[in-house]
Amino acid sequence: MIAFHKQPSLLHRTDPLGKLVLLFCIALLTMRFHSSLGQALLLAAVFALARWAGGMPWKKQAKALAILLGFAVPYFIVTLLTAAGEHVFMQLGPLRLTTEALDSAGSVTVRMFTVFLSSYVFMFTTDPRDMVVSLTTRLRIPYRFAFGLSMALTFLPLLQEEGRSISAAHQVRGGGTPEGLRGRLRWWLTFISAVMHNALRRIQQTAGAMEAKGFGAYPDRTFVRESMPLGRGIVLAGTAVALTAFLWWFIHIVNL
Numbered sequence: 001m002i003a004f005h006k007q008p009s010l011l012h013r014t015d016p017l018g019k020l021v022l023l024f025c026i027a028l029l030t031m032r033f034h035s036s037l038g039q040a041l042l043l044a045a046v047f048a049l050a051r052w053a054g055g056m057p058w059k060k061q062a063k064a065l066a067i068l069l070g071f072a073v074p075y076f077i078v079t080l081l082t083a084a085g086e087h088v089f090m091q092l093g094p095l096r097l098t099t100e101a102l103d104s105a106g107s108v109t110v111r112m113f114t115v116f117l118s119s120y121v122f123m124f125t126t127d128p129r130d131m132v133v134s135l136t137t138r139l140r141i142p143y144r145f146a147f148g149l150s151m152a153l154t155f156l157p158l159l160q161e162e163g164r165s166i167s168a169a170h171q172v173r174g175g176g177t178p179e180g181l182r183g184r185l186r187w188w189l190t191f192i193s194a195v196m197h198n199a200l201r202r203i204q205q206t207a208g209a210m211e212a213k214g215f216g217a218y219p220d221r222t223f224v225r226e227s228m229p230l231g232r233g234i235v236l237a238g239t240a241v242a243l244t245a246f247l248w249w250f251i252h253i254v255n256l
Helices: 016-032 036-053 058-066 069-082 099-125 128-137 143-172 181-212 231-254
Strands: 088-092 095-098
Touching (some): 016 036, 016 231, 036 058, 036 099, 088 099, 095 099, 143 181
């Protein structure tokens, strides 16, 4: 669940705030492109950014996007069948599939992939500790909020590991996933209850440790970890903003 892997790539060596600006610019462009072609070109650019600037293997990108297939494919089909259009390219009985509906369905579906992959690239290349330091020292966000975000990200891989351990324990005891809808629902209810119980226990332990150490007793906090240099982040943010402004104007001209 926490995708960060330490690597010597360009994005790994860039300040988190600069990457946040890049992420915001990509989100703006996904809302600005209206055609499937424009969305596909933007997704291809994010693919290239992830591979050559972030060092993310193609296989890892494919696995990340596979998470969305269960939602994206039905959404594509529903949009294709319900969106309005005039130019019919296929008719199956009462169902009329139009070119406009196909373009709209493709645009919306690819947009989901682009937003998800760009966010995943940010998590893959950003150490949560660097994010906390940048938010606190440079954006002056209260350190209680920043550390709360960091703790939430820390708990995600712990819960994932808890889930694996509980599932393995069920299998050892002969309690694997049963067949039938009712049996599966009962198994998942037991599984989720166990994971939530362990999560609450860890939260109580963490809260007790933070209270014992006097967390939040002072308005400011010192950091052992130093902030990353701003140079690459400023260049990346400036380039992203300039390119987004140009593409915004270009899209308006060509109506892409």
